[in-house]
Amino acid sequence: MKPVLSVIFVVSALVFMLIGPNWINPQNMSAMELSILTELRVPRVLFSAIIGAMLGLSGSIYQLTLKNPLADSFTTGAASSSALGAVLAIAIGVPVHFISVFAFVTGMAGLMMVYRLSLTNGRINPITMILAGVVMNVVASAVISFSKYYFEDSLNSIVYWLMGGIFMVSWDRLAISVVIFALTFIFLHRQSMKLNILALDEHSAQSLGVNVHLLRSVVFVLSTLLVSVAVSFSGIIGFVGLIVPHVSRSLFGSDMKQNIFYSSLFGSFLLMASDTLSRVIIPGGAELPVGIITAVSGGLFFFYLLQTRRERFWNG
Template sequence: MKRWLIVIFILSLFISMLIGPHWINPLDMSKIEHSILTELRLPRVLFSAVIGAMLGLSGSIYQLTLKNPLADSFTTGAASSSALGAVLAISLGVPVQFISVFAFVTGLTGLMMVYRMSLTGGRINPITMILAGVVMNIIASAIISFSKYYFEDSLNSIVYWLMGGIFMVTWGRLFTCVALFGLVYLYLKRNATKLNVLALDEHSAQSLGINVHQMRTLIFVMSTLLVSVAVSFSGIIGFVGLIVPHISRSLFGSDMKNNIFYSSLFGAFLLMASDTLSRVIIPGGAELPVGILTAIFGGLFFFYLLKHRREHFWNG
C-alpha cells in the first residue's frame, strides 16, 4: 500500500506541474513552456508539497502530545502566534532571512502559553486547550489588525500574506524546508516507539524510563519550528494539520511508526492539490490564495468531526 501511495503521489506531482492558467502538453512543449515548467511550476509544486508535509506532520505531533484530536497549529494558536511574529517583522522592515526567526519565537511563546493554561493538576485538559488557543488567536489577530492599521505602507503585502499562498518561491527556501522537514522526520521516526508510549499516559511513559517533560518539550519545539517556518514562507494555511492526521489514523491506525509517514504524505498531497486548484478555479488567470481553500475544506471537516465522530476520534 505504501509503495502504491508513493507512486500515486509522484504521478500527482507530475500532473500538477502541467495544470495552470496555461495547460502544458509534455509531449509538445515550446521553449517558453519548458521554462515555465522548470523555473516556475516545478519549484512551486515541490514547495507546496513540502509545506503541506510540514503542516501535516506538526498536526500529528500536536494531537499526540496534547491528547486532543482537534489540536493543530491553527486551533492551538501556534499558527496565529507565528503569523504575529512574521507580520511584525514585515511591518518593521526586518530583512527577509530573519522573518522565520521572529515567527518561531512568537509561535513557540504562544504555544507554551496555551500549554501552560491547559494544565490542570499536571494533566492537559483538551477543552481548556482549545479555549486557550481561541484566546491566543484573538489576541494575535488584534495585534495583527493594529499592525495593518498603523503600518499602512505594508498593508497590501500583509493582507495578501495572511491569506496564505505558495508565493515568492525560491530554491533556497525549498532546500531549507526540505532539510528541516527531513531532520525532524528522521528524529520522530527513530523515536516512534517512545511517541506511542507517550500517547498512553504520563505515568506509564515515566515507568518505562521516558522523560515525559523533556520529550514533550523537544517535540513541541520541533513541531512549532515546522509551523513557524511554513508560516513565514507561505502565510497562514490553516487546517492541513487537523485533517490529515485523522485521515491517516482512520485508514492506517494510530501507530506513530505509520502515522508520521502518512500524515506527511497526505499533508503534501492535500496542499499540492489545493494549490493546483487555486491556480485554475478563477477564470482568466487570476489566482486564489490557497489558504482560503484549505480554510473551507478544514472548516467543513471540523464540523464533520464535531457532529459525527465525537466519541470515536482516536479509534477510527
C-alpha cells in the first residue's frame, strides 16, 4: 500500500503545481509559465507538503503520548503559544532567522504548562487537557491582541501572518524544514516500538523497560519543534494534526511505525490540496489564506468526532 499511495502522492503534487489562477499546460508552456512553475509553484507545493507533514506527524505524537484523541498543536495550545513568540518577534523586529527560536521557546513553555495542568495523581486527564489548551489559547490570543494594538507598525504583517498561509516561500526555509522533519521522522520511526508500548498505561510501559518520563519528554520537545518551525514559517494552520492521525488510524491501525508514515503523508496531501484550493477558490486571482480552509474543514471534523465517537474515541 505504501508504494501505491506514494505514487499517488507524487502524481498529485505534480498536478497541484500546474493549478492556480493561471493554469499551466505542461505540453505547451511559454517562457513566463515555465518561470512561474519553477520559481513559484514548485517551491510552494513542496513547502506546503513539508509543513503539512510536520503538522500531521506532531499531531500523531501528541495524541499518542497524551492519550487524547483530540490533542493536536491547536487544541493543546502549542500552536497558539508558538504563535505568541513569533508575533512578539515580528513586532519587535527580530531577524527572520530567529523567529523560529522565539516560537519554539514559547511553544514549549505553553505545552509544558498545559501538560502540568492536565496531570491528576500522575495521570493525564483528557478533559483537563483540552480545557487547559483552551485556556492557553485564550491567554496567547489576548497577548497577541495586545501586540497588534500596541505595535501598530507591524499590524498588517501580524494579522496576515496569523491567518496562516504558504506566503513567504524560499529554498532556505524549505531546506531547514526538510532537515528538521527528516531527523525527527527518523528518530520517531526508530522509537516506534517504544511508542506503541507507551500507548499502554504508564505502569505497564515502565515494567516493559520503557522510561516513560524521558521518552515522553523527548517526543514532546521534538513535536513542539516541528510545530514551532511550521508556525514561524507559515502562521497558524490549525487542525491538520487533528484530522490526519484519525484518518491514518482508521485506515491502517494504531501501530506507530505505520501511523508515523501515513500521518506525515496524509498531512502533506491535505495541506497541498488545501493550498491549491486557496489559490483558485476566489475568482480573479485573489488568494484565500489556507489557514481558513483547514480551520473550516478541521472544525467540521471536530464536530463529527464529538458526535459519533464520544466515549469510543481512542479504540472505538
